[in-house]
Amino acid sequence: MGDSGGDPRGTPAVRDRLDRVEDPELARSIVELDYIDAIEIDGGRVEVRFTLPTAWCSPAFAWMMATDARDEVEALDWVREARIELCDHMHETEVTTGVNARDTFGETFPDADGGVAEVRAAIADKARVSTQREAIDALLDAGLDPEQVVALKRSDVDIAGEEAYVSLDGLSVVVDADPIDDYLDRAAESRHVTEPEDALFLTPEGEQIEADRLDLVQKRSRLATVNMGGQGAVCDALHRARHGPEGPGA
Amino acid sequence: MINPHSYVLPCIIRTRMYEKDGEEIFVIDGHVHLWDARQENIIHEGGEQFLQCFYDYHTGFTPEEEQWDIDEYRHYGADRMTEDLFGNAAADMAIFQPSYLSDFYDEGFNTTEQNAELAEEYPERFVLNGSFDPRDGEEGLRYLEHLKEEYDIPGVKLYTAEWRDDSKGWRLDSDDAFKFLEKCSELGIENINAHKGPTIRPLNRDAFDVKDIDDAASSFPELNFIVNHVGLPRLDDFCWIAAQEPNVYGGLAVASAMSTHRERKFGEIMGELLFWLGEDRVLFGSDYALWNPDWLVEQVINAELTDEQKDEYGVELDVDTMKKIMGENAAELYDIDIEEKKRQFRDDDITERFDLESHYGGDAGARAD
Numbered sequence: 353m354g355d356s357g358g359d360p361r362g363t364p365a366v367r368d369r370l371d372r373v374e375d376p377e378l379a380r381s382i383v384e385l386d387y388i389d390a391i392e393i394d395g396g397r398v399e400v401r402f403t404l405p406t407a408w409c410s411p412a413f414a415w416m417m418a419t420d421a422r423d424e425v426e427a428l429d430w431v432r433e434a435r436i437e438l439c440d441h442m443h444e445t446e447v448t449t450g451v452n453a454r455d456t457f458g459e460t461f462p463d464a465d466g467g468v469a470e471v472r473a474a475i476a477d478k479a480r481v482s483t484q485r486e487a488i489d490a491l492l493d494a495g496l497d498p499e500q501v502v503a504l505k506r507s508d509v510d511i512a513g514e515e516a517y518v519s520l521d522g523l524s525v526v527v528d529a530d531p532i533d534d535y536l537d538r539a540a541e542s543r544h545v546t547e548p549e550d551a552l553f554l555t556p557e558g559e560q561i562e563a564d565r566l567d568l569v570q571k572r573s574r575l576a577t578v579n580m581g582g583q584g585a586v587c588d589a590l591h592r593a594r595h596g597p598e599g600p601g602a
Numbered sequence: 603m604i605n606p607h608s609y610v611l612p613c614i615i616r617t618r619m620y621e622k623d624g625e626e627i628f629v630i631d632g633h634v635h636l637w638d639a640r641q642e643n644i645i646h647e648g649g650e651q652f653l654q655c656f657y658d659y660h661t662g663f664t665p666e667e668e669q670w671d672i673d674e675y676r677h678y679g680a681d682r683m684t685e686d687l688f689g690n691a692a693a694d695m696a697i698f699q700p701s702y703l704s705d706f707y708d709e710g711f712n713t714t715e716q717n718a719e720l721a722e723e724y725p726e727r728f729v730l731n732g733s734f735d736p737r738d739g740e741e742g743l744r745y746l747e748h749l750k751e752e753y754d755i756p757g758v759k760l761y762t763a764e765w766r767d768d769s770k771g772w773r774l775d776s777d778d779a780f781k782f783l784e785k786c787s788e789l790g791i792e793n794i795n796a797h798k799g800p801t802i803r804p805l806n807r808d809a810f811d812v813k814d815i816d817d818a819a820s821s822f823p824e825l826n827f828i829v830n831h832v833g834l835p836r837l838d839d840f841c842w843i844a845a846q847e848p849n850v851y852g853g854l855a856v857a858s859a860m861s862t863h864r865e866r867k868f869g870e871i872m873g874e875l876l877f878w879l880g881e882d883r884v885l886f887g888s889d890y891a892l893w894n895p896d897w898l899v900e901q902v903i904n905a906e907l908t909d910e911q912k913d914e915y916g917v918e919l920d921v922d923t924m925k926k927i928m929g930e931n932a933a934e935l936y937d938i939d940i941e942e943k944k945r946q947f948r949d950d951d952i953t954e955r956f957d958l959e960s961h962y963g964g965d966a967g968a969r970a971d
Contacts, residue, residue: 407654463768574874575841575842575874576838578870578871579834579835580835581867581870582857582860582871585860586834589662589663589863590658593661593662
């Protein structure tokens, strides 16, 4: 995406905002996943319709995507109101009504146990674990040993442009910023690694890694990535089964 | 969409057992259903949505020429099931995994009793599991005893995510569930199959939770816990638990279907399972009629890891691994003597019905060769 097509008030601008909304289970954009059925613009009012891969997708996930979509679109300064419609879902009415009425998830689904915030945190944590692997690999490839990797603090890393500077006892190691940056974003979303003195890398449980367990933690990160990719394949297949390969708009 | 050949006349006649690298592979399909989703059996809109969702799984992971139409998918009956499983020797044996869903389906979706109709006709070919729901209390315990007495069930299939009235499911590590697991242990019902996969009802916290398996498995080391669908989309939690609990197994239903169109993802998942659980704790299942073993078994047996995956995981889908996954591991759990079965199948009812003598190397087959 990234191209607003010149018209700041057009559909591409709305799609650009929607591109920031992720399917929390897959950590991928709902635009890229082809969930968007339609975008309709009437002056300052924008309506977005979307469909998920199955009518059974967790309503908590549907809720997150719907509220995120609403908030992203409303972040455009010319948008007065965004209306979101969830289609072909067993709880389409509840989600659509609740999100547009600005109700909370708990008000909409009073019998759901556990709030949407904790689901969001749990999902964000999986993305943290998944992205940690490449960040650590980048450092190991740059010559750090496991003891050095697990001893790093948040304050030992600085991102500057396309490079990340890692301080090691006064020395500085430079690596590609991308994997480190991705990881730090995910870590922050899951509310980890936020303070300067926090350990830079953590076990899936959020604890300090022991150097001799680093390889095991890396394998668990790989597993988290495979899980998300596997679920992505399932969702994609279901999405195609429901709507054909061209997506819901076809 | 309908493949006329798959029912009336199989396209490829298998005259021998499956082979890989010259070795025979005995196939126990660890996950099959005989379900009824006809309109007259549906009493809640959830029942229709459930079936439609199943159908999306079916078409999403079935080669186009093997796809069924929705009406045959709703209700295929015992005859067609027998034909699909054994008519062309797609599987040698199969294990029924009931799912009741009584709130959706008047007579149930796929109950022990419904499955028994066919299992009792060919007892040498089928393993019949039962089910329990701890929310049934004393009555449920009596029902479990009844199932053991009536059908001698060696296992149960459980739906922890099934809603009932105000309840949004139950956990295997709850006190109530432990009473039922104790009863299973007492009755010798050793194989606890838990559906831990795609969600059934709008769940949130439960939607990605397999952690109750952990406590249940360590509290009942004498029982085997087979996690169906290998916990997808919680494969990571599942593998980590299974790596620490030796009596936790992975059932490949759904995952095995990913060998259709998604070979690479299938390879990654197999790599992870073999890495964390090892080749002795992974069990094939087609989830019939979600997918038909008539084409799926062959596809899985022939699946290979990419070179990159072999390097990454340090494992291979070689013939020894396949023999275990496709049959030997289930045989171990359900006390099936594969060599004895092969002898028995030279002239059992199924073999006579479908002329499979040569398949099992019986006299007729030996002569034909």
